[in-house]
Every structure is written in C-alpha cells, then in structure tokens.
Amino acid sequence: MLQPGNKAPNFTLYVSPDQEISLYNYKGKRVVLVFYPADWSPVCGDQLMLYNEITDVFDKMNTQVLGISVDGKWCHASFREQRNLSFPLLADFEPKGSVARMYGVYNEQVGESERALFVLDENSIIQWSFLSEPQINPGADGILEALEKLERVI
C-alpha cells in the first residue's frame, strides 16, 4: 500500500459510460481516493452514503471525493443513480484492478479492491492513508482529521 509522502500515481478511468477522467485533472484540489470492494454491498453503501452526506464539508475544504472499485461503468452509473450519490465513481475495470494494484490495495484472492482511503494534497502527494477491514466501515473521522491538518499547514 502506498504510504504518505509518496506522489499519488496518475490514472485515467471511466467516470460515466462515455467520459474518462484522470486523477491529475484535480490538481489544485485535495482528493480523497475511496477504494472499496463492490457497488451494492451493504458496508460500501453505508460508507459512501456518509461521504455523500458531507459533500458540502469537503467542498469547504477544497476537496474532491472519488470512489473507485472494479465494477464497470454501467454498474457505477446505476448504483450512483439509485443511491443519489453526488461524487464520481471510477471504474477500475479494464485491465481489472490495475489502479488498485498500483496503489497496493488489490485483493487477488477475491478479485476486488481492499477497503482503503488515501488523502492527497493539492499536488497529489499522499498525506494520509488507511487500510480498513473489508467488513468495517471506516467512517469519516480519519479523513477529516487529515484534511484539517492540511488546513492548518496553509
């Protein structure tokens, strides 16, 4: 798993059925990368709902949340619509899990990403990372604490 202090590697993934985005498009913003095992699973749903509830808090901190799983772009589109999610979900679908592998959070045995969080600063340097148990919703406290630390530095 990539550790704080490292530059977050760039990647380009589908964010909707007809649009791709790159991590470095968000330069100048802080980014929270939320790797999670799968759309529709109960814990992921709770975790993403929580981040969705506080998008205004993230906005105030100049922060973009990006969800990433190995699910395909159509699956993400349907999941986002059903859960009314306002932040993007990226499809780490082909080659499967390549971004999760790059960040050291791919679970080969189940063929899904681990449940992992990365907080990047405005220059895409990893400032905080956290690997959660797959069945445990890590909440938002660690993310907020990392972001507040960045606010104090400025």
Added chain:
Amino acid sequence: MSLTPPVSSIDHLWGNKDALIELVEYGDFQCPHCGRAFPIVKRLKEAMKDSVKFIFRNFPISKIHPQAKDAAVAAEAGGLQNKFWEMHDLIFEHQKRLNHISLIEYATIARLDVPRFNEDMKQENLFKKVEKDFMGGLKSGVNATPTFFINGLRYEGSWEENNLFEYLQNLEISVKEI
C-alpha cells in the same frame, strides 16, 4: 474511538445525571434501525434507571432520510419547552409519518404550546444544533446509525435483542465493584 465533544449541559440527558454509566446514542429519527433500537433502549434505560444516564444526539442522514432533520428540529423545539423526551419518543413511535403536519400532531399530543413550537421549528439555532451534533458524531467515528458510546467509548458490539442490555448489566456489576 472516543466521544468528541464529551457530554455536556447542552446535551439532552435522561435519568440520573450522577449515574455511573453514560450511554450516548447517535441516531436518525427516520432511520429504520434506530426505530428498532428505540424500544430496546427505552426498556433498558427504565430497567437500569439508577445506574444509567442516556443521552441522545442527532445524526440525520438527510440525503437518504429527507425528513430526519426536521424531525430532529421538532424534538429540539420540544426541548425548548422541556419536552424533548416526550417528542423524541413520539417521533420514534410514529417514524413512518414525519411530515410537518404529523410533527405538529405529536407536539399537540405532547401538550406543547403549538404556536410557539411552530415558530421554534424555524429557528436557525436549532438547525445549527442538529448540524453540530452531526459533525461531532463524524469526528467521534460514527459511521452509521444508531451508534452507541458507553462512558465515552464507541460500543462495537450488537445492540439488538438483549445484547446491549446484558453488556450494560455486566458493566454495572463491574463499576459497582470498583
């Protein structure tokens, strides 16, 4: 994971404030799990009222429960007339009907001054208090509702059936021994 901020006089506290066991619930009035937890908590706090004080803090997930915040404000407005717990209970007992008219109905049943309640429902301060509860919950590591804290630490076990009750009863025995 510990409770931030700790319980203070701005919280709604049920029971004996000097009780040795402090049980805090972060809840959402429209959340069905909180609805199921309501009778469990009610029964245990009455059974253990000498040793447990109970505090309710708001954690409305508004994007999936659009009426949760108004319901929370209604309970707070009840609190301004010293009837927080009456409103808290009425709202949970009728959590499938939380529109404005229903909230007024519960205020009437709770014998609140209804015109005043209606005015208080618009108070920016009450919305701010609910939001403050929510932010405190986030920082304390609340990740879903209901989440319980016992004596300042997050309770990781199950709250269903008798689990929470038994946990608190065992805790009561060990606290009394100290």
